[in-house]
Amino acid sequence: MSSDLQNKFIFQQVFELLQNARQQVLRTVNSTMVYSYFEIGKIIVEDEQNGKDRAEYGKKLLKGLSEQLIQEFGKVFSVENLDRMRKFYKIYSN
Known part of the structure; x- marks a missing residue:
């Protein structure tokens, strides 16, 4: 295999690995933010219920x-x- 061809092959492997890692990070961040917003809504609702x-x-x-x-x-x-986080919790808490 020529050096040029091998470099392209290695680049493609590294490129795909990094693309997959990037997508995984985005999914993790999105899931974490949704969970956090839900929990913020929960805290607000629980506090309101005691008011x-x-x-x-x-x-x-x-x-x-x-x-x-x-x-x-x-x-x-x-x-x-x-307020949206509060509503999000109220809708999806059941």
């Missing part, structure tokens, strides 16, 4: 939590997204 005035308390909880999380982790933790 007295749920509607008003829930709004304050999400707003305060959002402000703190945005400082640490960015805009993905807006009030709207936290």
Whole structure:
């Protein structure tokens, strides 16, 4: 086998290995994020269920939590997204 042909073969093997690794990392990250968002929703719902005035308390909880999380982790933790996580948990917890 010529040196050029062998280099192409080795490149192809390494390329496929790295592509597969990249896909596996993406799947793992996606699964972890879905699990984390579900758990965040669970924490919010369980906290709300112990509150007295749920509607008003829930709004304050999400707003305060959002402000703190945005400082640490960015805009993905807006009030709207936290509310979606809460709804996600409520829909899929059963």
